[in-house]
Amino acid sequence: MEITFPKIASYEGWAHPMRTESTVDGLELVAGHVPEGLNGTWYRCGADRQFPPMNGEDIFIDGEGMMFMFRFEDGHVSYRNRWVRTPRFELQEKHRRSLFGRYRNRYTADPLAAETSPGTANTSMLWHAGRLMALKEDDLPFEVDPDTLETRAKTDLDGQVAALSLSAHPKVDWVTGELLTYSYQAKGDYTRDFAIYIFNPDGSLKHEVWFDAPWANVVHDFAITETHIVIPFFPLCTPDIDGLKAGRTFYEWHDDKPTKIAVIPRYGSADEIRWFEGPTSSAGHMMNAVTDGTPEGTKVHLDLCLYDGNCFPFFKSPDGREFPPVPPVLTRITMDLARNDDSYETRPLIPVPCEMPRTDDRWQGRDYTHGWTIMYRGGDGTSTLGRVNVKTGALEVWEHGEKIAVQEPQFVPRAPDAKEGDGWILSILNRLDKGHSEIGIFDALDLAKGPVARLHLPVRVRATFHGVWVPDEVRASGRYQMEAVA
Numbered sequence: 001m002e003i004t005f006p007k008i009a010s011y012e013g014w015a016h017p018m019r020t021e022s023t024v025d026g027l028e029l030v031a032g033h034v035p036e037g038l039n040g041t042w043y044r045c046g047a048d049r050q051f052p053p054m055n056g057e058d059i060f061i062d063g064e065g066m067m068f069m070f071r072f073e074d075g076h077v078s079y080r081n082r083w084v085r086t087p088r089f090e091l092q093e094k095h096r097r098s099l100f101g102r103y104r105n106r107y108t109a110d111p112l113a114a115e116t117s118p119g120t121a122n123t124s125m126l127w128h129a130g131r132l133m134a135l136k137e138d139d140l141p142f143e144v145d146p147d148t149l150e151t152r153a154k155t156d157l158d159g160q161v162a163a164l165s166l167s168a169h170p171k172v173d174w175v176t177g178e179l180l181t182y183s184y185q186a187k188g189d190y191t192r193d194f195a196i197y198i199f200n201p202d203g204s205l206k207h208e209v210w211f212d213a214p215w216a217n218v219v220h221d222f223a224i225t226e227t228h229i230v231i232p233f234f235p236l237c238t239p240d241i242d243g244l245k246a247g248r249t250f251y252e253w254h255d256d257k258p259t260k261i262a263v264i265p266r267y268g269s270a271d272e273i274r275w276f277e278g279p280t281s282s283a284g285h286m287m288n289a290v291t292d293g294t295p296e297g298t299k300v301h302l303d304l305c306l307y308d309g310n311c312f313p314f315f316k317s318p319d320g321r322e323f324p325p326v327p328p329v330l331t332r333i334t335m336d337l338a339r340n341d342d343s344y345e346t347r348p349l350i351p352v353p354c355e356m357p358r359t360d361d362r363w364q365g366r367d368y369t370h371g372w373t374i375m376y377r378g379g380d381g382t383s384t385l386g387r388v389n390v391k392t393g394a395l396e397v398w399e400h401g402e403k404i405a406v407q408e409p410q411f412v413p414r415a416p417d418a419k420e421g422d423g424w425i426l427s428i429l430n431r432l433d434k435g436h437s438e439i440g441i442f443d444a445l446d447l448a449k450g451p452v453a454r455l456h457l458p459v460r461v462r463a464t465f466h467g468v469w470v471p472d473e474v475r476a477s478g479r480y481q482m483e484a485v486a
């Protein structure tokens with residue numbers, strides 16, 4: 001059968017499906033020098049298209065998982081990318097065509113796929129308790145070989161996870177070594193069951209909570225503090241089973257519903273959840289959260305890229321109304337647990353649109369200063385990196401003037417005990433006019449001076465969503481467990 005991809009915007013230019021597995025032993029240095037001491041492995045994951053979509057339509061969050069690995073060894077940087085060989089991937093490989101229809105709507109799949117999970121593992125990577133995993137919120141994690149990226153198998157973490165899926169935005173607490181994650185629609189499509197899981201550094205289950213979500217909606221990300229877990233519920237909701245069977249999209253935007261946020265003590269029970277409510281809004285990504293004056297503080301701050309409307313405009317309302325794109329604004333939502341009402345306050349942190357916010361992960365949940373994001377400007381598809389000081393609102397930006405779009409920044413600490421922000425930022429640079437990628441390495445606290453090193457990739461890294469840095473000592477020991485640093 002001939003392979004022909006439809007002429008749709010999501011496949012134009014840089015976004016054309018790449019569909020290629022590569023190995024490069026030693027990327028070419030084209031500017032600067034790889035910093036001494038930058039040793040470890042950077043894993044990332046994104047979506048690519050194995051075969052043309054069944055129904056001629058696509059959205060950027062769909063497609064098979066493609067993993068990427070950059071291993072830094074004393075200036076030598078090796079590169080490898082491999083598909084996540086999910087049951088869906090292998091079934092499609094066998095039949096040489098796409099077998100799954102609309103995004104996550106299993107009722108639009110080919111009958112050949114009736115018994116196969118639609119999970120794609122296309123969103124992020126996780127390292128915990130000596131395991132590397134590829135993640136997507138529609139299924140359980142897939143364990144992967146940390147040296148070859150060979151897919152091993154789907155895992156319920158040694159039988160400890162009864163939920164049918166786990167989030168692609170887990171939080172690993174670099175200080176306690178715990179893994180905190182969750183599942184929404186945890187008992188299957190259109191269920192309101194929500195589960196929180198906390199694992200010890202050795203991978204054993206420490207704590208588990210189940211409760212009912214306000215709706216069967218998407219919960220793409222959450223946040224942790226030293227004392228709380230914060231879970232926002234935005235009204236991108238799944239139709240009921242009859243609606244899914246009728247072929248409706250997996251999510252629909254309910255502009256008549258509010259935003260709801262659950263705050264629960266870190267090791268609390270379902271009856272300890274405090275619910276807060278605010279205007280209709282949405283967000284994909286949290287930057288961080290902090291409980292003021294830990295451990296006795298009552299104010300919980302949630303910093304996130306908040307959309308004053310629908311963050312995924314390709315999902316319409318249940319009655320078919322469309323919603324214009326709105327910019328993501330880095331915003332601090334503050335909830336006061338001591339107050340008797342359920343409202344919250346919001347305030348923008350910077351006035352420039354940004355997305356894919358990250359921190360020095362040693363400060364996830366802790367009183368922090370620095371965040372790094374992708375900054376958008378103009379309409380020419382270029383973007384750059386920014387650093388925001390959340391305490392002062394100061395913004396530092398890499399002004400490159402080149403036809404470059406950047407991918408999500410990754411912070412790498414200079415040493416396990418380095419101060420917050422002392423280290424490097426890694427980013428995949430899309431050379432839009434050259435058709436290939438580069439790795440940019442930046443001084444994390446001096447983005448403005450530009451990359452301290454650029455490495456040439458002889459291929460195009462089409463799109464990665466998220467990733468994780470695994471220092472050599474963490475890969476050797478299997479666990480993150482660092483001293484708290486001031």
Ligand SMILES: [Fe+2]
Pocket residue numbers: 123169220284285465466
């Ligand atoms: Fe995400």
